[in-house]
Amino acid sequence: MVLRNMGDLKNIVAGKPTRKLVLAAAQDQHSLGAVLRAWQDNIIEPVLIGDREGIQVISDENGYNISGLRVIHEPNTELAVEMAVKMLSNKQADILMKGKVGTSILLKCVLNKEWGLRTGNLLSHIALFEVETYHKLIAVTDVAMNIAPNLKDKIAIVNNSVSLLHRLGVEVPKVAVLGAVEMVNENMEATLDAALLSKMNQREQIKNCIIDGPLAFDNAISLESAQHKGIKSEVAGDTDLLLMPDIEVGNVLYKSLVFFAKAKVASIILGALVPIVLTSRSDSEQAKYDSILLSAAACK
Ligand code: COD
DSSP: OOOOSTHHHHHHHHTSOOEEEEEESOOOHHHHHHHHHHHHTTSEEEEEEEOHHHHHHHHHHHTOOOTTSEEEEOOSHHHHHHHHHHHHHTTSOSEEEEOSSOHHHHHHHHTOTTTSOOOSSOOEEEEEEEOTTSSSOEEEEOSSSOSSOOHHHHHHHHHHHHHHHHHTTOSSOEEEEEOSSSSOOTTOHHHHHHHHHHHHHHTTSSOSSEEEEEEOHHHHHOHHHHHHTTOOOSSTTOOSEEEOSSHHHHHHHHHHHHHTSOOEEEEEEESSSSOEEOOOTTOOHHHHHHHHHHHHHHOO
16 A cells, blocks of 8 residues: 555544553643544543643633543653553553653653663654645654664664554555665765665565665655666655654754655654654644554454
8 A cells, every 4th residue: 555645544543443642741732633633533531641730721712621631740740651551551541641841751651661661662753744746645763762773773773663564454555764865985984784674674684675875865755866866766755664874864954844845754663562753842733643643443
């Protein structure tokens, strides 16, 4: 299946059960707005944990009706996140969502060895973009969790992402491993890792996808550009997943797509006990709503 736009995510979750979502540090306007929309659409049943007064003020200011919702008062942000994570590790809910809290605070709680959401797998972040100038949805990983992944981490990040894409109906995802150039350069570690990942894929050490790299960004997303350089690749111009060399490149691409290209985005953390909606605080209500859709689609 080819995913053309965010609307396709809605079709994927349409036949699925309503999921219980816990919003940690819920006193955040865009998160609340998105959660309420997803609740009205029967995609989720939310639980809000945070500062009750803050939640009420935002709701009054924006005309949100939260009277039917379960609200747990915990004004201390770190305790609110801890309570939310524990609800998930105790299997009382299906999805965790970040509200008004810093990413690393939330992730440290998620990684807590006693009551966190570890599974033994590497956790990684994935962002799915709808860009007007590309013919299908394109995923980018890792732009928010793993800072400088090594080869072993990159294998796990690809596997996490490919599993999600399968769940979304993309049978054989095409993975482009990005570098600054498309030739292996022994001084550029990203190109060495890319070549190894491609070979591991060819030898079926990484399965159920087609990996090619190193590819420069233009070759990954434009067949014309790849042909111009004489690159023969099954992935070039038709990439489903872009693997980033590190968090800085990933984060800059994410923000460039959102701010310059006005792309739509949905983003979550994979590899934990449950999907985690983890968007940037500056992301729009729509981005948070689409991320909830993505997390519901990712539920087992
Ligand atoms: N998956 C599974 N386990 C992990 C992962 C992971 N991705 N990362 C760390 N761990 C485990 C380690 O094995 C270790 O047992 C424990 O967690 C602590 O590991 P540290 O000391 O390397 O990690 P922390 O706690 O200092 O930091 C983990 C973060 C995820 C918070 C850190 O990597 C981080 O800050 N990432 C960037 C988050 C961020 O600021 N993003 C903003 C961009 S929008």
